[in-house]
Amino acid sequence: MSDAVSRFLHSWTRLRPDLDLSTVAAMGRVLRLAALMNNITEDGLAGAEVTRPEFEVLAALRRSPDGLRPRQLTRETIASGASTTKRLTRLESAGLITRTPLERDRREVQVRLTDRGRTLADTLFAAQLDREATVLAPLSTDEQAQLADLLARVLAPIDRA
Structure with a gap:
């Protein structure tokens, strides 16, 4: 599965192979999901007061x-x-x-x-x-x-x- 976090992880792996990037897959997706869900909620509330x-x-x-x-x-x-x-x-x-x-x-x-x-x-x-x-x-x-x-x-x- 390719998503933005996969692309970020791939880039960081090339740039910094010395780092333990094992947290990026989970935490990156949690943070990205939270940000996108906030946007979805804002859009859904656009007509509300x-x-x-x-x-x-x-x-x-x-x-x-x-x-x-x-x-x-x-x-x-x-x-x-x-x-x-x-x-x-x-x-x-x-x-x-x-x-x-x-x-x-x-x-x-x-x-x-x-x-x-x-x-x-x-x-x-x-x-x-x-x-x-x-x-x-x-x-x-x-x-x-x-x-x-x-x-x-x-x-x-x-x-x-």
Whole structure:
């Protein structure tokens, strides 16, 4: 099978035969797949009223019925605090979330989806599942499960969320 990573690997093998390039095949494909999937998601959201990072915030909030604090959203979405604040401001202006000060510490807020935000998150998530199914279509159900298990084994030790 020839893909971009195969070409990169071939080039590096010629340029630096002294290096152990055994990680390139797997990691190169993981990174390239992530970048391409981000592009596919962005394209799929082109007609929606949110960007991919904003969709990630909506999805994180949808999974958390009691809402989340901004720092929790920052961890969930692997974003910077400043990016999270910017996204929350935009989503609140669009009427998709609310930010409510906490009783015990008015400096902290709890972020929750509005009804409109919940409906949009559900709609966008269903469409995202369709896009992901299309990307994984070359694999059988068993192969998809095996891939998920292998990736989980690699991710678990480094995922601090």
